[in-house]
Amino acid sequence: MIAQFGFVDQNPFWSCKPRRQNLFLRKLEDRRLSCARNVCMTVTPDRKLGSSAPVPHIIAPSWWKLSDEEKKRAMQVQVPQGVTFSAKYVAFDEDDDSEYDLNQVVYRAKKGGLLEVQHDMKSLSKVPAEDWKDLFDRRSGRTVYPYGSGVWSKKEWVLPTIDDEDVVSTFEGNTNLLWAERFGKELGMTDLWVKQCGNSHSGSFKDLGMTVLVSQVKHMIRKGANISAVGCASTGDTSAALSAYCAAAGIPSIVFLPADKISIAQLVQPIANGSVVLSLDTDFDGCMKLVQQITSEFPIYLANSMNSLRLEGQKTVAIEIAQQFDWQVPDWVVIPGGNLGNVYAFYKGFKMLQELGLVDRVPRLAVAQAHNANPLYRAYISGWKTYTPVKAEKTLASAIQIGDPVSIKRAIRALKDTDGVVGEATEEELMDVAARADRTGMFNCPHTGVALAVLAKLRDNGLIKHDDRTVVISTAHGLKFTESKTLYHEGKLHQCRSLYANPVIRIPAVMGRIVDALRSRSIL
Numbered sequence: 001m002i003a004q005f006g007f008v009d010q011n012p013f014w015s016c017k018p019r020r021q022n023l024f025l026r027k028l029e030d031r032r033l034s035c036a037r038n039v040c041m042t043v044t045p046d047r048k049l050g051s052s053a054p055v056p057h058i059i060a061p062s063w064w065k066l067s068d069e070e071k072k073r074a075m076q077v078q079v080p081q082g083v084t085f086s087a088k089y090v091a092f093d094e095d096d097d098s099e100y101d102l103n104q105v106v107y108r109a110k111k112g113g114l115l116e117v118q119h120d121m122k123s124l125s126k127v128p129a130e131d132w133k134d135l136f137d138r139r140s141g142r143t144v145y146p147y148g149s150g151v152w153s154k155k156e157w158v159l160p161t162i163d164d165e166d167v168v169s170t171f172e173g174n175t176n177l178l179w180a181e182r183f184g185k186e187l188g189m190t191d192l193w194v195k196q197c198g199n200s201h202s203g204s205f206k207d208l209g210m211t212v213l214v215s216q217v218k219h220m221i222r223k224g225a226n227i228s229a230v231g232c233a234s235t236g237d238t239s240a241a242l243s244a245y246c247a248a249a250g251i252p253s254i255v256f257l258p259a260d261k262i263s264i265a266q267l268v269q270p271i272a273n274g275s276v277v278l279s280l281d282t283d284f285d286g287c288m289k290l291v292q293q294i295t296s297e298f299p300i301y302l303a304n305s306m307n308s309l310r311l312e313g314q315k316t317v318a319i320e321i322a323q324q325f326d327w328q329v330p331d332w333v334v335i336p337g338g339n340l341g342n343v344y345a346f347y348k349g350f351k352m353l354q355e356l357g358l359v360d361r362v363p364r365l366a367v368a369q370a371h372n373a374n375p376l377y378r379a380y381i382s383g384w385k386t387y388t389p390v391k392a393e394k395t396l397a398s399a400i401q402i403g404d405p406v407s408i409k410r411a412i413r414a415l416k417d418t419d420g421v422v423g424e425a426t427e428e429e430l431m432d433v434a435a436r437a438d439r440t441g442m443f444n445c446p447h448t449g450v451a452l453a454v455l456a457k458l459r460d461n462g463l464i465k466h467d468d469r470t471v472v473i474s475t476a477h478g479l480k481f482t483e484s485k486t487l488y489h490e491g492k493l494h495q496c497r498s499l500y501a502n503p504v505i506r507i508p509a510v511m512g513r514i515v516d517a518l519r520s521r522s523i524l
């Protein structure tokens, strides 16, 4: 007999803490509850409620059978009495004791260094690791707003005190972790994965940080802060994300773009979303200096990753990767690096998982740079003895054409603490490996090409072993960068021999010619 679903003392089984669920199950095993008026569970067909047979197994209540109220309750973390979660800005540099409230408009510490968001880890640790895992698993992908988002399913670890009504979310995150079986075999790897961060609302990982920053700005404006707009300098993805989230929030946005250095797709996004788009005759580094000046002199809020709020959202990719591997971490994560906020965000995410006991280690990080814009790589091969900004040369990986990354110190800390490495890729290497990997079903942007090229080098030098679980971070969707890929396959890139070109065959619409063409490609 199948009975209806149940509750434990009026609480849905789902929303109970694991310890309480186990207690309930033990009691049910004693059958003292099996006949209780308000407790009934689905049991195997041949068992009648109250029968003497041991309960063979228990199936937790079906999610879809819960009421909206019960689902909302199931989205809440069970917190010990008196425990609250909080976060504040602190100085990144250890010799600076600056502290600021997240509602303050501040981007640098007293001594001029960067800030970072510090959480009350003592309070967060009062919730058992198992309960965090269950909560995040319960939330991810659900439509109970905003907890289904890959970022807001981790709300207490991101922006614990923000009201749900201030959250501006496009259901970001939850991106697919592609098992790159065929391309892995080409590299002699059995456990290669690609985290498709570009399968997102604005087409890049920037959505993850922008949902947090724009939500906080919405909250601050609602509380009376004097913010007239949000602004960023961009090589195209930050501006695309900022414009989308500000449009969703009804907040004006301004983007500074280096003239003629970004893709058409990236340019049209802020135009479409209603940003004020300034195309400046300088490079990204020049735009970055100007946006810092404008945001220091006018009530315009800075949205680049220099603002550490962004990293709180971006760090959730690390948490999500662990979650997708059933709370295990990979051996390596390979990340394309430009302004270098993202590599530090990954580091923060993995460290938080480790400190709160959800995982027992952090992966080694590998940052991949374009040879034409490689300041971090140069610092790495100097043994971290020197860092010198460079004049970024043109690269097809246009989004990382950055010579003076604001987060250089953050990235170095992350790499030193994870025994990380830095590699670089030439223009031909990044385009060729992107084309090779495309042939196995991906559609890689040039930045993912940089990461794949560095992966291939780390395989060649044996640093990444054949059975290392390795995740390459694909940071943007390939459809945002079709110009360079088209030119590559047409053999029109002067930087490349296009070894993997797949030119279109243009012929008269005549069967004979079609058969000849198919034969020329060994199809017939």
Ligand SMILES: Cc1ncc(COP(=O)(O)O)c(C=O)c1O
Binding pocket: 204, 235, 236, 237, 238, 305, 336, 337, 338, 339, 340, 341, 342, 343, 399, 400, 445, 447, 475, 476
């Ligand atoms: C597509 C893409 N990939 C990678 C990066 C590098 O990220 P970060 O600047 O955080 O190093 C960026 C932005 O800089 C980007 O837009």
Ligand SMILES: N[C@@H](CCOP(=O)(O)O)C(=O)O
Binding pocket: 206, 232, 233, 234, 235, 236, 237, 238, 239, 303, 304, 305, 306, 338, 339, 341, 399, 400
């Ligand atoms: N590639 C970035 C450059 C700025 O990075 P940010 O993370 O500091 O905003 C972009 O897409 O603009």
